[in-house]
Amino acid sequence: MPRSTFIYVMYIRTTPERLWSALTEDAEFMQQYWFGVHCESAWKPGSPWQMLYADGRVIDSGAIVEADPPRRLVIRWRNQINPEFNAEGDSICTMELEPIDKAAKLSITHTIEREASKLIGATSFFWPQILCNLKSLVETGSVVLTEPFTAN
Amino acid sequence: MVKSTFVYATYIRTTPQKLWSALTDPEFMKQYWFGMHCESNFATGSSWKLVNDRGEVWDAGEIVEADPPQRLVIRWEHQMRPELKAEGASLCTMELVPAGQAVRLTITHSVEREGSKLVEAVSGGWPKILSNLKSLLETGAVAFEEPYRRKK
Secondary structure, three states: OOOEEEEEEEEEOOOHHHHHHHHOOOHHHHHHHOOOOEEEEOOOOOOEEEEEOOOOOEEEEEEEEEEEOOOEEEEEEEEOOOHHHHHOOOEEEEEEEEEEOOEEEEEEEEEEOOOOOHHHHHHHHHHHHHHHHHHHHHHHOOOOOOOOOOOO | OOOEEEEEEEEEOOOHHHHHHHHHOHHHHHHHOOOOEEEEOOOOOOEEEEEOOOOOEEEEEEEEEEEOOOEEEEEEEEOOOHHHHOOOEEEEEEEEEEEOOEEEEEEEEEEOOOOOHHHHHHHHHHHHHHHHHHHHHHHOOOOOOOOOOEOO
């Protein structure tokens, strides 16, 4: 089946447990590395999931498809802000965490069942910024980008 | 033309000059590249080699373009594993762009063939190397030293 997929792997000097928390229930921590955005969910299979701006506007919503802390999280993810992205329907974002030496390996796979997806194009650009912020925040106490980088 | 391509972007809290130096200085490179280092003058047309700590040449080729501290293009031919060597030359492009107080480093590594094993191999290697490089430049220490050791 035609599909668009973005894959990103990063190694962070932390534990899978701490990383899991930074990616899920620690909303305040997430706001620091995700440019003010955070998620709301009970993080259990079947739970609703939302990503929101600080003012409460919903950016993306969906549900938790799989949650196996601190190893694997699968989110059904649909954009709610951009009409073009919204029209593409559901994407699936899989996060896998694995301890390697003194680091944790984080693999993000974000995919949708259509060719040349605009949603995947946009997330491909922003995932590295968010994950680099997360790595810097965990390893140094501060983020690397205080606002999203948009120049090309 | 049919191609296999790996693309990876990372944002590092440093300057383009320091990052260029980190990508071309053999002693610094050994720290984040698991003991490997490059030998080259890093000028357009120079020969280029990637060598391990026992002096074995893993990859060889030449500098196709060098525009410090912005752009480096390497013709990169694997030398150790016969099935990768058989694929011939790959092209590795490194682009450095200022991004706020950071630098965006984009690596594009491609071969003119479908299903390239070389591109598959570097897709696993680059995230490890670049995660270490980011940690080393931002914190003074790498993220991990044993790229294949799984914690129990």
